[in-house]
Amino acid sequence: MVLCPVIGKLQHKRVVLASASPRRQEILSNAGLRFEVVPSRFKEKLHKASFATPYAYAVETAKQKALEVAGRMHQKDLRAPDVVIGADTIVAVGAMILEKPVDKQDAYRMLSRLNGKEHSVFTGVAIVHCCSKDGRLDTEVSEFYEETTVKFSELSEELLWEYINSGEPMDKAGGYGIQALGGMLVEYVHGDFLNVVGFPLNHFCKELARLYYPPRPADLRRVRHDSIPAVDTFENLSDSEAGGADPGQSAKGGRGGEQADGDRSQAPRALDAALNGADSRPRFPTGLLELMDGFKASKRGATLCPKSREVGLECWPRGRLWDPAALLAGQQVDGGPQDTSCLQGRPGLPMADHADQAGVCWGSWSKCHPPPPKVLFTACKLKLFDVLKDQGPLQAVDVARKLSTCAGRTEQLLDVCAALGLLEKTRRGYSNTEVATLHLVSDGEHSLQGVAEYNDAHVWGVFTRLGLAVREGAEQTRGALGAMEEERLSQSRELTLQFMRAKHSLSKLTAHHVATAFDLSRFASACDLGGCTGILARELAQEYPRLQVTVFDLPEVTELSGGFQCGGRQTERIRFVSGDFFKDSLPEADLYVLSRMLQDWPDDKLHKLLSRISSSCKPGGGLLVAEAAAEEEGASQSPRLRTLSAGQPRSPDEHRRLLQRHGFQDVRVARAGDLLCVVLGTRAAP
Numbered sequence: 272m273v274l275c276p277v278i279g280k281l282q283h284k285r286v287v288l289a290s291a292s293p294r295r296q297e298i299l300s301n302a303g304l305r306f307e308v309v310p311s312r313f314k315e316k317l318h319k320a321s322f323a324t325p326y327a328y329a330v331e332t333a334k335q336k337a338l339e340v341a342g343r344m345h346q347k348d349l350r351a352p353d354v355v356i357g358a359d360t361i362v363a364v365g366a367m368i369l370e371k372p373v374d375k376q377d378a379y380r381m382l383s384r385l386n387g388k389e390h391s392v393f394t395g396v397a398i399v400h401c402c403s404k405d406g407r408l409d410t411e412v413s414e415f416y417e418e419t420t421v422k423f424s425e426l427s428e429e430l431l432w433e434y435i436n437s438g439e440p441m442d443k444a445g446g447y448g449i450q451a452l453g454g455m456l457v458e459y460v461h462g463d464f465l466n467v468v469g470f471p472l473n474h475f476c477k478e479l480a481r482l483y484y485p486p487r488p489a490d491l492r493r494v495r496h497d498s499i500p501a502v503d504t505f506e507n508l509s510d511s512e513a514g515g516a517d518p519g520q521s522a523k524g525g526r527g528g529e530q531a532d533g534d535r536s537q538a539p540r541a542l543d544a545a546l547n548g549a550d551s552r553p554r555f556p557t558g559l560l561e562l563m564d565g566f567k568a569s570k571r572g573a574t575l576c577p578k579s580r581e582v583g584l585e586c587w588p589r590g591r592l593w594d595p596a597a598l599l600a601g602q603q604v605d606g607g608p609q610d611t612s613c614l615q616g617r618p619g620l621p622m623a624d625h626a627d628q629a630g631v632c633w634g635s636w637s638k639c640h641p642p643p644p645k646v647l648f649t650a651c652k653l654k655l656f657d658v659l660k661d662q663g664p665l666q667a668v669d670v671a672r673k674l675s676t677c678a679g680r681t682e683q684l685l686d687v688c689a690a691l692g693l694l695e696k697t698r699r700g701y702s703n704t705e706v707a708t709l710h711l712v713s714d715g716e717h718s719l720q721g722v723a724e725y726n727d728a729h730v731w732g733v734f735t736r737l738g739l740a741v742r743e744g745a746e747q748t749r750g751a752l753g754a755m756e757e758e759r760l761s762q763s764r765e766l767t768l769q770f771m772r773a774k775h776s777l778s779k780l781t782a783h784h785v786a787t788a789f790d791l792s793r794f795a796s797a798c799d800l801g802g803c804t805g806i807l808a809r810e811l812a813q814e815y816p817r818l819q820v821t822v823f824d825l826p827e828v829t830e831l832s833g834g835f836q837c838g839g840r841q842t843e844r845i846r847f848v849s850g851d852f853f854k855d856s857l858p859e860a861d862l863y864v865l866s867r868m869l870q871d872w873p874d875d876k877l878h879k880l881l882s883r884i885s886s887s888c889k890p891g892g893g894l895l896v897a898e899a900a901a902e903e904e905g906a907s908q909s910p911r912l913r914t915l916s917a918g919q920p921r922s923p924d925e926h927r928r929l930l931q932r933h934g935f936q937d938v939r940v941a942r943a944g945d946l947l948c949v950v951l952g953t954r955a956a957p
């Protein structure tokens with residue numbers, strides 16, 4: 272839920288938080304903001320003495336952090352996000368700036384300096400609106416800072432060292448964390464508490480309101496990067512090149528900028544684009560995942576074509592009837608309504624309505640118009656995107672020759688893929704679009720081929736059997752899931768591998784969001800139940816340098832997990848344990864993690880699992896649950912990240928009640944990575 276209407280203004284934009292700070296991520300996701308996290312590589316080494324005030328230093332650092340990410344993202348795929356947020360928190364004692372301690376002695380020096388005295392905590396924030404056009408990046412920077420005064424009690428040496436040895440000071444400005452153990456050091460706070468924690472949420476909302484609601488977008492600085500400097504040289508940009516502010520002017524109230532005053536119609540291009548939603552791209556391959564899952568909605572009997580809003584009939588080739596299976600065999604397609612005139616000029620009309628208009632029943636209509644997922648699966652199976660990656664652009668006839676398929680049908684397949692936004696069609700032939708290059712080429716880092724393969728080979732069939740579940744009177748989801756799970760367990764090693772490949776590739780997309788939705792640094796050990804190939808475990812270990820992580824999964828899964836490359840230096844803190852979480856005792860851990868697991872189980876099994884976790888979890892321990900987020904009210908009923916699971920997403924309240932029922936209290940819910948709902952509960956004393 273987004274309480275603040277100004278936060279809602281960012282809802283349909285691609286927002287990136289250029290920060291690795293888990294606190295910032297938590298503050299912003301608790302506020303309902305949806306964003307991606309791309310930690311900045313900007314090295315915090317600006318020359319402090321050259322800044323007139325400590326806050327000017329924090330503001331400039333925040334700006335450079337955000338610009339570095341905007342520049343790097345633009346450089347990588349020539350499309351920057353709509354908005355990049357950067358922040359920098361410092362502690363200032365007089366003119367002296369304290370950042371994060373480099374070691375324990377440094378932490379001791381800092382805390383001794385703060386002992387018994389008042390100091391200021393400044394967080395500088397930069398909101399960078401981006402617009403990529405013709406290979407060029409335009410940015411407009413809005414910046415501000417917030418100051419909070421904190422007073423430390425008189426603290427004994429013993430207490431200081433005990434605190435330092437807790438490890439908490441090391442990644443925190445000034446060497447303390449007010450939100451955790453460090454709270455014990457503090458006598459009083461004047462000002463915004465969250466500003467001390469790392470992000471001045473209140474001021475941020477005011478800044479958004481100022482940017483999005485006023486008649487004039489004043490205070491924006493415009494930067495035009497004709498060519499984006501390489502990442503490692505970016506930090507060396509002079510103020511004028513980087514559109515930087517005079518540090519002395521850049522803070523509260525001291526805003527300048529080259530942008531001429533004007534009304535909204537004269538708003539700078541990047542801000543305009545951000546406000547109007549132009550140039551925005553889902554940070555997650557939302558459209559693609561929906562395409563892969565679309566058949567679930569139609570197999571469930573949904574009345575809407577799952578893609579009718581975004582891809583839909585607008586993109587569906589007019590009047591073409593074909594069948595991917597026939598395509599493989601080079602056969603002619605027969606059957607189906609011949610009158611497709613109802614499709615003309617009616618983009619966005621629900622598929623079922625089109626069927627009505629054509630005077631055919633929806634069932635037979637969908638049979639002769641294969642739903643888009645089958646198109647996608649067929650193209651993946653044929654390795655179409657691999658061929659185009661290596662040899663594109665290619666004409667249809669050349670693609671057919673390389674794939675040994677029928678030329679006419681191949682052209683139809685290519686056209687549908689182009690209509691779905693997976694291929695680009697020009698006079699030179701067909702080539703992969705960005706989304707295909709990123710997610711549909713087999714060997715890509717973010718390839719979702721595994722999901723396509725598994726959905727096609729297995730899930731499609733399971734959903735086909737939903738009718739049986741309905742006829743037998745079983746609750747629909749339960750019936751299907753029973754079949755799905757039964758098959759998964761009983762089937763071949765190849766099916767297990769297929770499932771693992773699919774889960775592995777999806778986890779790569781979601782793991783970071785799950786690991787960073789909340790600050791988990793208070794836990795020393797975690798156990799990822801059903802952790803499969805260990806992608807989330809690796810992300811957790813990477814985020815939390817003290818965390819030991821156990822991946823718990825069925826023997827047939829852990830046995831095969833070695834074949835998946837997870838890499839990373841953190842592997843010595845990760846171990847794999849085989850077992851069945853319904854039968855075997857769970858490995859000991861402070862934090863149990865269930866990532867995209869709950870939706871897979873019927874209620875009886877779900878409660879059994881949660882009660883087993885609850886019994887194993889020590890008081891004060893945690894349970895972290897990540898699931899596909901339920902649609903917000905009024906949003907389209909698209910399948911969103913239900914890939915590999917078949918249940919209906921739960922609302923935040925339902926999640927909260929579920930965890931509370933099993934003895935977890937202080938249950939917090941955050942929306943992460945656009946499509947995920949992440950829930951953290953603390954085990955109450957029995």
Ligand SMILES: Cc1cn([C@@H]2O[C@H](COP(=O)(O)OP(=O)(O)OP(=O)(O)O)[C@@H](O)[C@H]2O)c(=O)[nH]c1=O
Nearest residue numbers: 290291292294359360443444447448449467468469
């Ligand atoms: C005073 C105080 C600070 N912090 C953390 O200190 C880091 C500051 O460092 P930064 O350079 O601003 O950020 P970072 O963590 O290096 O991340 P990045 O934005 O990637 O530079 C941020 O984490 C803050 O939460 C707390 O968690 N609690 C506190 O009471």
